[in-house]
Amino acid sequence: MYVAQPSEEFPKTPGECEAVDRGSPPVTEAPPAGTEAPPPPPHTGSDAIWFNQDGWGMASSALAWLLVFYAEVVVVFVLLLPASGSTPLYGLLNGALFTGLAFLALASHVKVMCTDPGVVPKGGATPELMENLSVEVRPGQTLYRCPKCCSIRPDRAHHCSVCKRCVKKMDHHCPWVNNCVGENNQKHFVLFNMYVGLLSAHALLLLFLHVVACTEETGNWSRCSGGLFSHLVTVCLLFLLCFESLLFLVFTAVIFVTQVQSICTDKTAVERLKMEKRAWARRSGWTNMKDVFGHPCSVSWLWPFTTPNRPRRADTDQCVV
Known part of the structure; x- marks a missing residue:
């Protein structure tokens, strides 16, 4: 069961986003060249139990x-x-x-x-991942990084201030x-x-x-x-x-x-x-x-x-x- 904790604070800078994914203190510089970036957190599907605290x-x-x-x-x-x-x-x-x-x-x-x-995995907008995805996107497209939960925000996703997560096709928080x-x-x-x-x-x-x-x-x-x-x-x-x-x-x-x-x-x-x-x-x-x-x-x-x-x-x- 995934338990959402709305009271936790999420970093807002690219360096701190990287720290969330690595589990280390916030840094301001990119890692040395050739360092392999860890994968983003697994996505919790609609069949998983979700509870907002x-x-x-x-x-x-x-x-x-x-x-x-x-x-x-x-x-x-x-x-x-x-x-x-x-x-x-x-x-x-x-x-x-x-x-x-x-x-x-x-x-x-x-x-x-x-x-x-329909939450977006948080902490996945690391410099390495953003750089890799920027090569794969089609011309005329832009990758959006949420500064609040450090996620790569898909089309029509919005950040919820209560859940502290970006939600795909978010209508409202009830x-x-x-x-x-x-x-x-x-x-x-x-x-x-x-x-x-x-x-x-x-x-x-x-x-x-x-x-x-x-x-x-x-x-x-x-x-x-x-x-x-x-x-x-x-x-x-x-x-x-x-x-x-x-x-x-x-x-x-x-x-x-x-x-x-x-x-x-x-x-x-x-x-x-x-x-x-x-x-x-x-x-x-x-x-x-x-x-x-x-x-x-x-x-x-x-x-x-x-x-x-x-x-x-x-x-x-x-x-x-």
Whole structure:
């Protein structure tokens, strides 16, 4: 398992970049001629476990799990169990559906949090490697070295100030998932927002049906607690559930739409924010969707446990200057 440590400081000069790769103190002069440069650190693929040690991100991720578990408890023990006596099929079906959506949402959260978003190996921009690659690049191309993490930055990669790494096709850093959203985990991030939105909509629907049944059949709201909680506790729990569901339904719906738009237009949030000029080929929105979710289109698009099957692009492609 690779553990990212956002608190560590990375060198910013070519000599210090070389020291990171060699494991020696910072130097300012190039090594003697004929000295063989060590290879760059191995790349952690999307199948490796990735975890970001950011305090705020870990707290936000834990809060997301607590909110999902809170909704599960209130829906099952306040909305469904009291109604299971008269309509057991209603409680069973809705309970299974709500629990299934909660499971898929949390599974997507784990996948987007523990998947390498597409980081570039750090400390690889040594003078020897830069010199060797400068001979191999095509005319009109330029090698970009990140001064913050000392990596050779591929095309469309950006440096994350939280992860302290360059991320390929970085969209943004989300504290709710304690990770960057990049080319390797964007599918799981979209699924996470989709399932949380569906979970919130289902909770609001069950809450609405519960209120209607209580006011029409009994005419007395105090009798709708089902004996599990007092009247005051029931009202507080349902009010918090309503507020949470409305908030996250709107929040996740907006993010879901913006993410789908970003995928279809093949332009990340960072690229739109920086108003970067497009230097890559335009493709159809459907092709971009398959590039993120996998090819061909199948039910696996909705399953958070599958890795998208898409062609790998070379990491050494650079912007044309």
